[in-house]
Amino acid sequence: MNFINEMLQYDFMKRAFLVGIFLAIIMPMIGVVMVNRRTSMIGDALSHTSLAGVAVGLIFAVNPLISSMIVVVLAAFIIEFIRKKFPQFGDMATAIIMSSGLGFAAILSKYAPGGSSFESFLFGSVSTISNEDVKMVFLLFIAVVIFSLLLYWALLFISIDPVISKISGVNVSITNFIFTLLSAITVAFSTKTVGALMVGSLLVIPVTTSLVISRSYKETFINSIFFAMIYVTAGISISFKFGFPSGGSIVLTSVFGLIIISFIKFIYKKIKRLN
Secondary structure: OHHHHHHHOOHHHHHHHHHHHHHHHHHHHHHHHHHHHOOHHHHHHHHHHHHHHHHHHHHOOOOHHHHHHHHHHHHHHHHHHHHHHOHHHHHHHHHHHHHHHHHHHHHHOOOOOOHHHHHHHHHOOHHHOOHHHHHHHHHHHHHHHHHHHHOHHHHHHHHHOHHHHHHOOOOHHHHHHHHHHHHHHHHHHHHHHHOOOOHHHHHHHHHHHHHHHOOOHHHHHHHHHHHHHHHHHHHHHHHHHHOOOHHHHHHHHHHHHHHHHHHHHHHHHHHHHHO
């Protein structure tokens, strides 16, 4: 209890927990669709590409989250265009976009003022989250939650099979457009808290943990959010306690949680077989 009070006496930690909780709710909503569509690597590609946008923002003295968002949205729609026109080259397009983004980021980072600022986007830094960042993430949170709940069945269908989606009356083009746009913005806005090199992991690991124990899409959806909230809040707390980068703390906490849940499920199955 004293530790919690100690953390919350700092304004930057209050902002960190607010942003962390918002992201912990919406990232699994995006991630569960990506995992079911087998496109989780796109999250990695976009998060790495976001570094180029961060560097542009630092160079031209604009909010790096805004410049990162623009770059990531463009990258996301380029990947989707190639996947749609040339399905056999979908994975290749993802790899090329990720490599290109990292290449531009590596070059532009040389001209970006304040090396520590750029590094904070690599691994995440809760101390750099501003009130403006909280407001932007909150607006994104509202948009993703509304979209995910209103189009719950449409997202379920497109994550299974586009043909089934069309037969079921889903407007696949519009749904994919909104999903791609919100996914890109979510990735861009997550870089400050989670770190560009870690965002892809947080999109996938809570969903993977949920899949270990869930028996339906609905259970996976709900449990993913539950696990993400635990991982993010625990990771931010560990980051504060030991001075670690927040992204690394969150991701390693997530991996540890996945291992624990998998082990418990393994033991449960063994006991059940013996009985």
